[in-house]
Amino acid sequence: MAGTGKFFVGGNWKCNGTTESIKKLVDELNSVMLEEGVEVVVSPPYLYISQVLGSLSNRIEVAAQNSWVGKGGAFTGEISAEQLADAGVKWVIQGHSERRHVIGETDAMIGKKSAYALSQGLGVIACVGEKLEDREANRTTDVVFEQLQAYADAVGSDWSNIVVAYEPVWAIGTGKVASPQQAQEVHAAIRQWLKEKVSDDVSSKTRIIYGGSVNGANSAELATQEDIDGFLVGGASLKGAEFGVICNAVTAKKVAA
Ligand SMILES: O=C(CO)COP(=O)(O)O
Numbered sequence: 001m002a003g004t005g006k007f008f009v010g011g012n013w014k015c016n017g018t019t020e021s022i023k024k025l026v027d028e029l030n031s032v033m034l035e036e037g038v039e040v041v042v043s044p045p046y047l048y049i050s051q052v053l054g055s056l057s058n059r060i061e062v063a064a065q066n067s068w069v070g071k072g073g074a075f076t077g078e079i080s081a082e083q084l085a086d087a088g089v090k091w092v093i094q095g096h097s098e099r100r101h102v103i104g105e106t107d108a109m110i111g112k113k114s115a116y117a118l119s120q121g122l123g124v125i126a127c128v129g130e131k132l133e134d135r136e137a138n139r140t141t142d143v144v145f146e147q148l149q150a151y152a153d154a155v156g157s158d159w160s161n162i163v164v165a166y167e168p169v170w171a172i173g174t175g176k177v178a179s180p181q182q183a184q185e186v187h188a189a190i191r192q193w194l195k196e197k198v199s200d201d202v203s204s205k206t207r208i209i210y211g212g213s214v215n216g217a218n219s220a221e222l223a224t225q226e227d228i229d230g231f232l233v234g235g236a237s238l239k240g241a242e243f244g245v246i247c248n249a250v251t252a253k254k255v256a257a
Pocket of ligand 1: 214
């Protein structure tokens, strides 16, 4: 079953770009003809958020890649959720595997950041995903469910402003995309978990998007899977035309529905 609401595609630019390259990317995005049934967000590095907000078509919203756990103050180097909201940002990515496994953020911290961001009116793109060693040890759903539990513990039963992003770590930036069947299997398991641990309503409404080596060539087939409600795209989101093709995979979704 698919989540309700529009197909959702996010472009996570990670720590990439310069004033000049971002100007070019925004120009490309502004010239893409996006299908109606797709909600699109892009996530520039903090430094370029105002440039993007000032130049990007309002058909596309902006997400931050992180936010502080609570109210701003004496936290050198951090950006708070209320500052993001004040600047016009609508979404924030939390729990990305690079923040979990490179920076060392814990499940508890990610839950707290998500709850605070929601309290400030931001939508949260809540990432989960197993490492290769977890998959090989048949621990995929154990890991994903543990990560989901930490979000649920912190945010409670209102998931109306949360999109869940399943991003297997072994598929991120590797060119090794999960097969449509592998992705569908985990998405269905996530939906079932939401039904058992949160509510029927949250399970049926929450959009569950896939990330990990999504590109213009594989997005349409992935989109036809029942529980894939969109994508979180890294590398291919740095190319405007290709990102447009991925967003418009919503057409394949509609045909399959
Ligand atoms: O991490 C990702 C999106 O958040 C996926 O990255 P790639 O699309 O580059 O594999």
